[in-house]
């Protein structure tokens with residue numbers, strides 16, 4: 610479904626990604642974990658075309674998307690939920706969701722998807738006329754996920770969905786992520802510092818250090834791996 614092949618990405622002279630290989634199959638939940646500054650966000654941004662790779666390729670359903678613009682990549686079916694949510698604070702919840710469907714013109718299907726996200730997050734339906742900036746952090750994360758879903762993606766990319774949220778909200782968000790995967794077979798790629806939750810939710814995981822992938826295995830195996838336990842799970 611999605612293949613990152615020998616990706617090298619730079620910020621000026623900083624070599625942030627040093628030959629990354631990641632493969633995500635249709636219908637999977639895959640998590641990428643790693644410490645601060647390891648290169649997780651850069652991996653997502655390179656996948657979405659925001660910071661294109663200097664070398665290597667990103668393939669989506671067999672098509673080379675390495676140098677496509679971010680809007681073309683969204684139109685193909687890859688939607689990102691960025692770190693820090695980045696919802697539109699002065700637009701209402703309903704308007705934020707409209708923006709997610711910006712590239713679509715299938716009105717009836719858009720209405721169906723709106724019903725689906727309001728079903729996933731009833732609090733958003735209650736607050737649909739409220740501006741995004743007045744929502745709590747957890748509600749903003751729900752809105753950011755919903756906005757991405759309004760593009761009806763086949764692959765949903767999430768950058769640190771747990772960031773700055775209370776543990777109970779984080780649990781709820783991860784449970785909804787699993788539900789989205791189950792309901793629509795949506796392929797999900799999560800970049801996360803909360804290794805425990807990210808690996809529990811994932812079929813497979815990748816571990817990143819200093820811009821390179823160091824280990825890859827099933828989520829279940831990584832959770833019991835002694836090195837991972839020590840370095841990322843605090844056990």
Ligand code: ATP
Nearest residue numbers: 620623625643644645646647648649650651652802
């Ligand atoms: P975090 O969990 O803190 O978001 P991360 O694993 O997502 O970390 P990245 O944000 O991808 O890591 O950063 C990878 C490397 O690239 C780091 O060394 C970081 O300092 C550097 N970097 C990230 N963004 C920029 C930028 N805009 N300009 C220069 N260097 C950057």
